[in-house]
Amino acid sequence: MTEHQGRTVLGEDTVTELADRIEGSVFAPDDTGYAAAIAGFNLRSRQRPCLVVAAAGAADVRAAVGFAAARDIPVGVMATGHQPFPAEDGFLLVTTGAMRNVEIDIERGVARVGAGARWSDVVEPAQAEGLAPLNGSSPLVGVVGFTLGGGLSPFLGRSYGWAADHVVAIEVVTPDGTLRRVSAEVEPELFWGLRGGRSNFGVVTELEIGLFPVTSFYGGGIYFPAEHAEAVLRAFPEVVRDAPDGFTCSVALLNFPPVPEIPEPLRGRFLAHVRVTHLGSDEEAEKLIAPFRAIGQGVLDTIGRHPYSAFAIVHTDPADPFPYEEQGTLLAELPAKAVDSLVEIAQMAAGGLVTVLEIR
Ligand SMILES: Cc1cc2nc3c(=O)[nH]c(=O)nc-3n(C[C@H](O)[C@H](O)[C@H](O)COP(=O)(O)OP(=O)(O)OC[C@H]3O[C@@H](n4cnc5c(N)ncnc54)[C@H](O)[C@@H]3O)c2cc1C
Structure with a gap:
């Protein structure tokens, strides 16, 4: 060397x-x-x-x-x-991109997932058995990186909790080159540290993760034009404040670039994107999103009953690689003053300064 x-x-x-x-x-x-x-x-x-x-x-x-x-x-x-x-x-x-093996164990309600598997690799075979993992918004994100970082599903997280808390076992190569299988019973401290410690304790080769009996949801997205952005932000706390655990909602302010890859009517526009998932009835979901419906019409509205495998339509995360920088913070509450600031930022965003500003 x-x-x-x-x-x-x-x-x-x-x-x-x-x-x-x-x-x-x-x-x-x-x-x-x-x-x-x-x-x-x-x-x-x-x-x-x-x-x-x-x-x-x-x-x-x-x-x-x-x-x-x-x-x-x-x-x-x-x-x-x-x-x-x-x-x-x-x-x-x-x-680990080549290690995309996935096996569903229906009896135990778990999936054995290779280190390179993406959420799309797990959702499809799990759905064939009437089960769903605690996946994130994008089908392309890796299961292991997501889960080792905590992993909060914007579909099932409010009902079932963090993905890291539903890991059954981990296969990992530790820095001494040993392949270990750890769980709550075997090497519990390493098992604890890995779930949140990402790559700090070794290279994970396989995860065993819990699955849940969910086959469909009521939800999707409403894209509101720029003039409704402030009303959408003001409605958000009202919608989520007392919402049941089965209901998840987020709002993103998005500047879509004027490029052919972005379909009409989104191309080149600044929009307020309301994202919704509900595990209860259609009627209950519509009641919960009534404050958004009262604002007006979206330029695109995909809200409806969908099979769970269609989860990607809720957030429509980008599918092609691109350069980005992201920052986030956890909020304990969303007071009116914070909404005022977001409205101000939204006005700057409309001028093209911010690409995505999201509250989940
Ligand atoms: C479009 C998008 C949507 C997202 N949605 C959500 C969401 O809904 N909820 C949520 O909680 N998070 C979400 N995230 C965050 C995402 O979970 C993290 O960025 C995650 O770390 C990505 O994992 P990856 O394997 O795809 O990426 P990578 O960049 O390949 O890996 C990410 C991290 O995990 C470590 N890692 C990967 N594989 C292993 C392994 N085998 N052993 C040990 N360490 C490993 C890497 O070293 C790195 O530190 C999202 C991110 C994006 C870009």
Whole structure:
């Protein structure tokens, strides 16, 4: 291992030695395929690992972590790259995108999920058995990164809680290169730390997660034109304040760019997007969203009864990689003064300064 222009460089023999033990692929910075291997969903990432191991399974992860440990090289892990990596150099990146195995255990109501699985990989087979996971808004986000970060489902989270609290077991390769299966009974402290600690305690190769008996929801989105943004923000606290747990609502102010990928009538417009999911009756949901209905017509309205597998229509998160920066905070309450500030920001947003401002 040497340094070249401030960068960690591994000798060719060393790289070959690892590649011979890997079923997946290994990429050094000069290899064809390196750029594609490090590319994630968030194009703001500027990571520059000295080696990439595109793992085909747990054995590859073990080999990669053991190799790095023996040379004192830090290890990073990426599934989909929805979260930007800092501009780092000199680490070994394990990518898990090929490990998308999913098995549903109907008797136990759990899914065994490979490290590279996305929510779309789990929702489809779970729905075939009348079950649903505590998935997030986007079908493309990785199950492991989401769950290890806590994971709050905007569909089922208010009814069932955090995804991290419904993990049954975790298979993980710890920094010493050992593959362990941990649970509330086996190595409970590591199990506790992993659920919220993301990649700080090892590279997870598989999760076992709880599933819930949900097959449809009443909801979708209403896109209100800019002139209704203030009324939408003012209605939001009224709608959610005493809402039952089965009802989830968020509001996003969105500046859609004037590009062909965005369909009419959203293209090039500033809109207030109300997102709704309800696990109760259609009538109850309509009663709950009445303050929004009273504001006026949306330019697009997808509210209705949908199969659970259609969850992506509620938030319509972007499907193609793009560069973004995000910041969020937890609010204990939403007083009128905070709404005033949001209305002000919304007015700036309409001028193109902010792309997405969301309250969940
Ligand atoms: C469009 C969009 C919608 C979202 N919606 C929601 C939502 O509804 N609710 C919610 O709670 N969150 C949501 N998030 C946040 C999302 O859960 C996190 O960004 C999550 O970390 C993404 O995981 P990933 O695997 O897709 O991304 P990655 O960038 O690949 O990984 C994210 C983090 O997890 C770590 N990680 C990934 N795989 C492993 C592994 N095998 N072992 C150990 N560590 C690992 C990575 O090192 C990194 O720190 C959303 C994000 C986006 C971009």
